Amino acid sequence: MTLQTRLRDVESRLQEACRRSGRNREEVQIIAVTKYVSTATAEAAVREGLNHIGENRWPDAKEKWETLKDQAVFHYIGSLQTNKVKDVVGKFDFIHSLDRLSLAEAIHQRASLLGLEVPCFLQVNVSGEQSKHGLPPDELGAFIRQLEPFDRIKPIGLMTMAPYESEPEDTRPIFRKLRQLRDDLNRTAVWREPLTALSMGMSGDFEVAVEEGATHVRLGTVLVGKED
Numbered sequence: 001m002t003l004q005t006r007l008r009d010v011e012s013r014l015q016e017a018c019r020r021s022g023r024n025r026e027e028v029q030i031i032a033v034t035k036y037v038s039t040a041t042a043e044a045a046v047r048e049g050l051n052h053i054g055e056n057r058w059p060d061a062k063e064k065w066e067t068l069k070d071q072a073v074f075h076y077i078g079s080l081q082t083n084k085v086k087d088v089v090g091k092f093d094f095i096h097s098l099d100r101l102s103l104a105e106a107i108h109q110r111a112s113l114l115g116l117e118v119p120c121f122l123q124v125n126v127s128g129e130q131s132k133h134g135l136p137p138d139e140l141g142a143f144i145r146q147l148e149p150f151d152r153i154k155p156i157g158l159m160t161m162a163p164y165e166s167e168p169e170d171t172r173p174i175f176r177k178l179r180q181l182r183d184d185l186n187r188t189a190v191w192r193e194p195l196t197a198l199s200m201g202m203s204g205d206f207e208v209a210v211e212e213g214a215t216h217v218r219l220g221t222v223l224v225g226k227e228d
């Protein structure tokens, strides 16, 4: 399948999911996850209008970032070690994996040095799987309050990864829970501004995520494919 065919297919599935759930297509941002593909393929994706790029490791992202930084918005979607923060802040426009205070502090310090503010998603481990990164849902409120001193961090929403399910429908409770967590935080005004964004949905489950309120879907294989 060509990139254009895949894009057309994803776009129509996305529009259908929006239609089913009474949402506007404009509410959902596609992030093209290029970690499995070459810089040439990432460039082709940007030419097709996919100008939000997601990567999860700086060494793999470097060449793509250097090539496309003026044409695309970069999202850091992988787990982030504190000593790698210097590679990410100032290059990536969004961080999707803020999940601990030591990381918040490192991002804040680096951003202060560069005179930046960094929009961040708080990653939540909704499923509770041992292997998954992210904050336990019941620690989210306390965590966000502790971000107060780190004024270079701008929390904009929540991110999660659902466990792999052969039946995409089975991911629905995870996505619904993330939306409820966001709405609860906003209802109790834990943060000074409402958190609006929900980064959820990947190749296997993005339609369900959109039906449950995703504002950012992170699409690799289904969209840009997988090269070795």
Ligand SMILES: *Cc1c(COP(=O)(O)O)cnc(C)c1O
Pocket (backbone or CB within 6 Å): 033, 035, 056, 077, 078, 161, 202, 203, 204, 218, 219, 220, 221, 222
């Ligand atoms: C790799 C990755 C994706 C995209 O995965 P696909 O299943 O290929 O769409 C999305 N989110 C995160 C955090 C990833 O690491």
